[in-house]
Amino acid sequence: MKSKNIRIHSPLDMHLHLREGEMLNLVAPLSSESFAGAMIMPNLNEPVITEELLDKYRQDVTNALVHPFTPYMTLFFRDDYTYDFLKSIKDKILAIKLYPAGITTNSEYGVGDIDDIMEVLEYMSNLGIVLSVHGESNGFVLDRESNFMPIYEKIASMFPDLKIVMEHITTERALNILEQYDNLYATVTLHHLMITLDDLAGGMLHPHLFCKPIAKRPEDRDALLRAALEANPKLMFGSDSAPHPKSEKESCGCAAGIFTAPIALQALATLFERHHSLNKLQAFVSDNARRIYEIEPEPKIITLKKEKFIVPDRYGEVIPMFAGESLEWSIA
């Protein structure tokens, strides 16, 4: 009997960390095996804040690729961007990524006071540039996303023409806010559809499941999963795949981030099939993003077949999610 196949048209990863140097050369080819393109995060050691840095990073990414793949580039938000600068660079970027200061990897250079950003948001709204946001406060780790919701609401109300993407949402509350504003959209990761704080710390402590925002309660995970399985039209897949060397994960101060890029599509197919929602996978991993961002990637078909995929123990020095475990679907 022939094994079952499904064909995904131009799958997109709308939140991806490719890093730089050796790590970039390791992980970019892996993303290009599974996806037609991805939105590339700008939080490098030297954040992407000028046209020169942007051009250089796009070139570095392109050089690292093996398969056809569109890197949708982003700028790192700064409150001193001028209208003329944004106008000149707008065709080179898909979004500008806002990091409230000090929240996640390399976001020390982010924005502290939300009132300082209003002028740049006005420019972006006028120019039609999407605002992508790591929406967390500096509060208690479980409350950070919820604490940030009033800021999303404030920005969404003040700039009704600005498209705002709430990145890697983790709570039921974020889903509720998402529904209340026409100009709010969101990405959700594979891991936040699957794990809760129990998986990180309910039994032994599992550093490879440590991520920011931290995985939350079962009710939150269940709500996110329901929204993904119905391919909620305002929700896009964004892996937030974040590679760190094994030595930085299994140590005294473990870095946040889960590496999922090369296993995400196989795991999503497994998850969606288990919940009888395979027919929604195309919208969740591609169509919603194309409509929201108004993009049309080069056509690329990824065929998934119903055949066991044993996740490698490691890719180079990076341990992936589900290392050594078996998924139901593989890439043909």
Next chain:
Amino acid sequence: MKSKNIRIHSPLDMHLHLREGEMLNLVAPLSSESFAGAMIMPNLNEPVITEELLDKYRQDVTNALVHPFTPYMTLFFRDDYTYDFLKSIKDKILAIKLYPAGITTNSEYGVGDIDDIMEVLEYMSNLGIVLSVHGESNGFVLDRESNFMPIYEKIASMFPDLKIVMEHITTERALNILEQYDNLYATVTLHHLMITLDDLAGGMLHPHLFCKPIAKRPEDRDALLRAALEANPKLMFGSDSAPHPKSEKESCGCAAGIFTAPIALQALATLFERHHSLNKLQAFVSDNARRIYEIEPEPKIITLKKEKFIVPDRYGEVIPMFAGESLEWSIA
């Protein structure tokens, strides 16, 4: 100028893991440097459930000691203990420790269905044996202690003459229940007076601060600290000091437990002084336990002096809390 001294009369650690073999020989002497005695947990690889195992463990502990120190022994709860057995062993133990099945280290042999334990609780109540409880359900990691509160309430109501100790409480809710039943008492650890989930996972992930029950919210920590600082008469110090080799803490599946025994008294003095409550330390680390358990340890005075104590990076293969950091008080 002479440095300030305080004298603690017979400090007691009412919840201590000494383990076995080499680990016992490493950690028992350290506890005996700081404390006059401790209640020793019975969750060994082969749990302490017979008189023979009890006698052997007491002997092993005694052999490992260097300084005068009273090991208050405990039995591991079983629902098939007979009245005659309990009567015969009661003078050799301070309490019987109940582990709901599958919750913490070596508790696979604990009790699953709470209705099965009623007969033994009746015997204990009649014989005046204290019930010590690891009160967590099998639910979501943050809810486990709260989920267990109805069980405390049920047992406390059904057996008003049974003294029940809620071990290592971590929530404001547990403190509220504590106040509602005359026969409920509690221990609290050093670490739950100091850390929240933020310290484990709010920045980098810190495996050496991973413990069960997991550290909770700031409101919980603050409520516990207030109760300790006023030496709430129903609350006793119990370190839950739990040594694991470094290799088991910094790995893919990190074991739960924080090693505090050799630094607890110094850290408590630092904490109580910072909150202008040094005058309550004696009650919190000794008097409350003596009154609740009706024990009178051999007199032993530990003198603390106001002099920097640099916590060692490790004791053998075990990393202590505050490794390499500086505390304000040391043992003279």
